[in-house]
Amino acid sequence: MVSMSRMGAAWRGAGIAVAERLFLDRQAEFWMGELDPVLSLGELRARVIEVVEETRDTKTFVLRPNAAWRGHRAGQYTSVEVEIDGMRVRRCYSISSARGDALVSITVKRVPDGRVSTWLHETVRAGHILRLGAPAGDFVLPSPAPEKLLLLSGGSGITPVMSMLRDLAARDAIDDVVFVHHARSRADVIFGDELADLSARHAGLRLVLCLDDDASAPRGFDEAYFAKLVPDFGERSTFLCGPKPLMDRAERLWERVGATDLLELERFTPQLRPLPALASTHGVQVRLRRSARDVVAKGGGSLLEQLERAGERPAHGCRIGICHTCKCRKQSGTVQNLVTGEVSSEPDEEIQLCLSIPRSDLELDL
Ligand SMILES: Cc1cc2nc3c(=O)[nH]c(=O)nc-3n(C[C@H](O)[C@H](O)[C@H](O)COP(=O)(O)OP(=O)(O)OC[C@H]3O[C@@H](n4cnc5c(N)ncnc54)[C@H](O)[C@@H]3O)c2cc1C
Numbered sequence: 001m002v003s004m005s006r007m008g009a010a011w012r013g014a015g016i017a018v019a020e021r022l023f024l025d026r027q028a029e030f031w032m033g034e035l036d037p038v039l040s041l042g043e044l045r046a047r048v049i050e051v052v053e054e055t056r057d058t059k060t061f062v063l064r065p066n067a068a069w070r071g072h073r074a075g076q077y078t079s080v081e082v083e084i085d086g087m088r089v090r091r092c093y094s095i096s097s098a099r100g101d102a103l104v105s106i107t108v109k110r111v112p113d114g115r116v117s118t119w120l121h122e123t124v125r126a127g128h129i130l131r132l133g134a135p136a137g138d139f140v141l142p143s144p145a146p147e148k149l150l151l152l153s154g155g156s157g158i159t160p161v162m163s164m165l166r167d168l169a170a171r172d173a174i175d176d177v178v179f180v181h182h183a184r185s186r187a188d189v190i191f192g193d194e195l196a197d198l199s200a201r202h203a204g205l206r207l208v209l210c211l212d213d214d215a216s217a218p219r220g221f222d223e224a225y226f227a228k229l230v231p232d233f234g235e236r237s238t239f240l241c242g243p244k245p246l247m248d249r250a251e252r253l254w255e256r257v258g259a260t261d262l263l264e265l266e267r268f269t270p271q272l273r274p275l276p277a278l279a280s281t282h283g284v285q286v287r288l289r290r291s292a293r294d295v296v297a298k299g300g301g302s303l304l305e306q307l308e309r310a311g312e313r314p315a316h317g318c319r320i321g322i323c324h325t326c327k328c329r330k331q332s333g334t335v336q337n338l339v340t341g342e343v344s345s346e347p348d349e350e351i352q353l354c355l356s357i358p359r360s361d362l363e364l365d366l
């Protein structure tokens, strides 16, 4: 039998080996970063190769990721983490380039007063290094591609469906694709020249631009007009991404014709339900177990926003319940889900901070 002292020595030895390994990894990480900031042992980073002005409010950032990038499927998104005023913030951006391209691109519309989109537009130049998240999301073009395809988008929602179209073009697989895009004007059509070029070169691509400044057509997504434009829409595998009003209307139309199983959607903004205000205006006590701190969460919005207001920096990505970066265990207390409205007091339960609002004092494994 192995004596307790020999076992203790073995454990200590293993502990020292792990600590040495960690130390060496950190040193390697540091020196690799000194050598070239894009190099990293495990972190996904990318060098900005080019910044392309697409329209008056949209830029494409062409990136060369490091070896940690394992490729993406057309339609997926990545997250970009940046430091603004000493705070790390992260946002999701669909990858607009085709699958398998050596360079990866994201295309960002500048949102008025938006923290990250404004920062990216104003700060990021060629040579800048960005931290990325692994590609994620199941809004993806199936393989093999559906025979009859409809790509339907509005504004910056064009990014994931453009990746799909570029992917098909790269494989010379544009057989029967209708691409309908909504924009304010022709000058606001992101990738306008490339779309025109692709439709001129591929007989299997029908491009329809719905422009708000076109007096001969209705503004936005008009169900009757759309049904005339694409009469067989209910038979096509459809990928839809755009502003909320467009998506809501389109979703209703697909429901009406009983074709929702052919409709895939990607939302950039949350589908939250209005909930009654918190009973208490004094806020709730939140015990953060791992950091052994107590904070007061108050002021409305999600638990994520309330914790941020209290000076905490919980990990987060999309802020709308898609990426699961903000998930954590709630040890005790009551939260309400902003999407389902469900109130839960279960102990030791996994919650998403961006989708929860506190309904009592809480203890979180943060
Ligand atoms: C899966 C996914 C993919 C995405 N892909 C893209 C993409 O390819 N290109 C792109 O430009 N954006 C994309 N987004 C949106 C992006 O993640 C950010 O939400 C957007 O850039 C705004 O962030 P911000 O920090 O500038 O604004 P914030 O500071 O977070 O918000 C400022 C204000 O703008 C509003 N707002 C936030 N997002 C939007 C929006 N998209 N449109 C209008 N108002 C908004 C907020 O409600 C708030 O009032 C994607 C989002 C998700 C979840």
Ligand code: FES
Pocket: 315, 316, 317, 318, 319, 320, 321, 322, 323, 324, 325, 326, 327, 352, 353, 354, 355
């Ligand atoms: S931040 Fe993405 S799910 Fe909450």
